[in-house]
Amino acid sequence: MTLAYPLTDDRTARPASALTEAFDRHGVRMTFARNTEIYAQDDEADQLYQVVRGVVRTSRLTADGRRQVGDFYYVGDLFGLEPGPDHCFAAEALDDCEVIAVRRSTVRAFAGDAALDRAILEAQRLEMERLQEHVVMLGRKSARERVASFLIAIANRTEDGPANLAMGRQDMADYLGLTIETVSRMLTQLQGDAIVEFPSSRRFEVRKWTALEALAA
Amino acid sequence: MTLAYPLTDDRTARPASALTEAFDRHGVRMTFARNTEIYAQDDEADQLYQVVRGVVRTSRLTADGRRQVGDFYYVGDLFGLEPGPDHCFAAEALDDCEVIAVRRSTVRAFAGDAALDRAILEAQRLEMERLQEHVVMLGRKSARERVASFLIAIANRTEDGPANLAMGRQDMADYLGLTIETVSRMLTQLQGDAIVEFPSSRRFEVRKWTALEALAA
DNA sequence: CGGTTAATTGAACGCATTCAACACGAGTGG
DNA sequence: CCACTCGTGTTGAATGCGTTCAATTAACCG
Numbered sequence: 001m002t003l004a005y006p007l008t009d010d011r012t013a014r015p016a017s018a019l020t021e022a023f024d025r026h027g028v029r030m031t032f033a034r035n036t037e038i039y040a041q042d043d044e045a046d047q048l049y050q051v052v053r054g055v056v057r058t059s060r061l062t063a064d065g066r067r068q069v070g071d072f073y074y075v076g077d078l079f080g081l082e083p084g085p086d087h088c089f090a091a092e093a094l095d096d097c098e099v100i101a102v103r104r105s106t107v108r109a110f111a112g113d114a115a116l117d118r119a120i121l122e123a124q125r126l127e128m129e130r131l132q133e134h135v136v137m138l139g140r141k142s143a144r145e146r147v148a149s150f151l152i153a154i155a156n157r158t159e160d161g162p163a164n165l166a167m168g169r170q171d172m173a174d175y176l177g178l179t180i181e182t183v184s185r186m187l188t189q190l191q192g193d194a195i196v197e198f199p200s201s202r203r204f205e206v207r208k209w210t211a212l213e214a215l216a217a
Numbered sequence: 218m219t220l221a222y223p224l225t226d227d228r229t230a231r232p233a234s235a236l237t238e239a240f241d242r243h244g245v246r247m248t249f250a251r252n253t254e255i256y257a258q259d260d261e262a263d264q265l266y267q268v269v270r271g272v273v274r275t276s277r278l279t280a281d282g283r284r285q286v287g288d289f290y291y292v293g294d295l296f297g298l299e300p301g302p303d304h305c306f307a308a309e310a311l312d313d314c315e316v317i318a319v320r321r322s323t324v325r326a327f328a329g330d331a332a333l334d335r336a337i338l339e340a341q342r343l344e345m346e347r348l349q350e351h352v353v354m355l356g357r358k359s360a361r362e363r364v365a366s367f368l369i370a371i372a373n374r375t376e377d378g379p380a381n382l383a384m385g386r387q388d389m390a391d392y393l394g395l396t397i398e399t400v401s402r403m404l405t406q407l408q409g410d411a412i413v414e415f416p417s418s419r420r421f422e423v424r425k426w427t428a429l430e431a432l433a434a
Numbered sequence: 435c436g437g438t439t440a441a442t443t444g445a446a447c448g449c450a451t452t453c454a455a456c457a458c459g460a461g462t463g464g
Numbered sequence: 465c466c467a468c469t470c471g472t473g474t475t476g477a478a479t480g481c482g483t484t485c486a487a488t489t490a491a492c493c494g
Contacts, residue, residue: 062434063434083338084345088349088350125301128299128301128348129305131345132287132305132348135285135287136277138352140394142449142450168471169473169474174356176356178450179450179451181451181452182449184474185475187473188474201458201474217280217281360481385440386442395482396482396484397441398441398442398483402443404441417491418440
């Protein structure tokens with residue numbers, strides 16, 4: 001299977017690298033094809049993961065089929081850390097991707113590995129902050145504000161040059177609590193106002209940062 | 218100042234009591250009047266709290282004045298634990314209430330106090346689960362579903378007999394990402410269908426559990 | 435009793451959804 | 465090279481859910 005949309009892997013060699021070493025020391029590398037499941041909703045949460053290549057998304061399905069995307073995890077990010085005994089959200093490979101999995105018991109056993117400890121704490125912090133931000137967005141922001149906020153968040157993860165949203169419109173919509181049509185319309189508007197530019201449907205560049213930030217509320 | 222809506226304090230003497238002892242051992246008791254601030258948004262997060270009496274709400278204000286309520290904390294609950302250096306949400310007393318505050322440094326120093334450790338871990342788990350649940354609700358549920366879910370959650374915290382939502386409609390609305398009018402309408406509907414009963418505007422009893430759970434989606 | 439705040443109800447509006455049609459790109463095979 | 469298909473994204477028109485604005489009722493407190 002070939003990658004439809006190659007990732008900008010220029011983020012690979014960041015502070016993540018030191019952490020990756022720590023993970024490699026205690027964990028095992030695994031690869032997942034596009035749209036395959038890394039762990040399921042209600043699976044036992046006994047592993048912790050770091051993304052080495054590709055992008056991972058967490059999501060949850062309600063009984064009647066509605067989907068809410070929890071978050072997206074890029075190269076270097078840690079995911080799968082839920083304090084509970086099992087996962088509330090499933091994790092799926094958005095691209096073909098590679099991750100390192102570490103057992104929780106291993107993490108506990110090697111407690112004291114300073115790099116690992118710090119990273120996990122930091123990841124936990126990030127996780128909660130993003131959840132809180134997500135709540136505010138879904139609870140109190142308009143469609144335009146949500147899309148603007150999302151583009152800013154994605155662009156900030158990218159060094160510079162055109163940013164790459166690795167996901168399709170459906171994933172964006174399910175993250176933002178909107179429909180694909182609404183997302184598409186908002187993107188068209190932002191392009192019409194020359195605030196962002198989309199050379200292709202998944203690549204974009206911010207043209208007017210202050211305007212975009214103003215719209216994000 | 219008198220309590221407008223006396224709380225059902227029959228929850229005080231639950232598993233919380235053992236934990237309260239642990240908290241008392243290391244912390245200090247404080248009281249807050251209705252609608253006063255316990256800590257502010259962006260305050261340094263150096264303390265951890267347990268509710269002893271009353272109800273606490275966390276909330277966040279956006280630049281243009283929109284408010285999102287994070288959660289409500291009842292007797293026995295722990296709040297204020299955010300992994301980051303400072304708080305993203307403010308905490309306010311909903312009622313006149315009493316809390317025990319423990320410094321983070323104290324928590325670390327006494328690490329090993331099994332009761333405390335377990336309680337904090339458990340609180341962290343609950344916190345994250347509720348955040349995730351909140352995200353799903355705000356992202357993918359209708360107004361009726363949100364209100365139904367909320368009533369279920371509140372009723373489940375109450376032993377039995379009529380449950381007490383200690384907060385007003387505005388607080389509910391800001392938690393559910395709705396307006397007070399919509400909340401009011403949904404409540405009227407639920408009463409019309411004889412699914413819940415409101416003897417007073419803040420006291421209610423569930424009459425048809427299965428129907429209510431079906432509506433919560 | 436009034437006076438004040440909270441909650442409910444009604445009517446009109448608007449934002450996002452729904453349903454449907456169309457456009458675009460990539461891959462396939464004639 | 466073109467026709468065809470399939471998946472994905474965009475656009476349009478109509479509907480509807482929740483909001484907004486405004487008025488009324490209820491609850492609490494002096």
